[in-house]
Amino acid sequence: MNAQSVLHSVTKGEGEPLVLLHGWGMHSDCWGVFADELTKNYQVIRIDLPGHGKSKMVCSLLLVETVQQLLRQAPAKAHYIGWSLGGSVLMHLAAVAPERILSMTLIAASPCFVQRPRWTSAMKVDVLKDFAKVLEQDYRKTLRQFIALQTLAGGQSKNSLKQLRENVFSYGEPDSEALEQGLDILMNADLRDEFLVEVIPCLIILGERDQLVPVTVKDFYNNKQCLVEVISKAGHVPFLSHVSDTLAYVKRFLADV
Secondary structure (H helix, E strand, O other): OOHHHOOOEEEEOOOOEEEEEOOOOOOHHHHHHHHHHHOOOOEEEEEOOOOOOOOOOOOOOOHHHHHHHHHHHOOOOEEEEEEOHHHHHHHHHHHHOHHHEEEEEEEOOOOOOEOEOOEOOOEOHHHHHHHHHHHHHOHHHHHHHHHHHHHOOOOOHHHHHHHHHHHHOEOEOOOHHHHHHHHHHHHHOOOOOOOOOOOOOEEEEEEOOOOOOOHHHHHHHHHOOOEEEEEOOOOOOHHHHOHHHHHHHHHHHHHHO
16 A cells, blocks of 8 residues: 555554544644553554544545445454544444454543434533634634643643644644534534444543543443543543553453453
């Protein structure tokens, strides 16, 4: 497969393959120590989504196209961890090709990020609409505001905010089209009906103080028979703010799969 036609990835460690999918506006280096620790027991594959980090727009950042691209270059079977937008991608991948997934861990992810009738465990749509408006004028400002919202109210938030801010532009600027398409997923994707994980072991990690994914979404996941863990005082990036707790839950889950 031509290097120009694949998403950029970094592979470290030995063991069963474990694919990490990052959130909106970020790239695969955002995982930090969390990923490094997992390489002690797994072959960790960190992938930059289309238009993010070192990945070119080899495909549109739409759920269908991104998942098909991942399936073309990912291992035949692997464990997966998806954070935020990466969780949305992972949910659709699980619906399309459950046989390719050994287990799935969703960190601060939601099947539907915005409020809808009879779905209040989400953000108000106006919040993301405001981001979309600012994105058209100043995407750097939009990313900075989005990062601040992700770390708001979370334990050790200043440190998490610093890490994300330093990371986001470390490989240059994300593709503006990719940012628009990723924001569109957060605003419009509703994966509740296709979230069928009966044949896939599934761990959900939520932050008690998450401003983007309210902790009350745990009721949806509990009804789906997922293993749900809530990290006290954590915001939207528990793998940075509460790395030890997040690692403990993930390692225990993977050891039992």
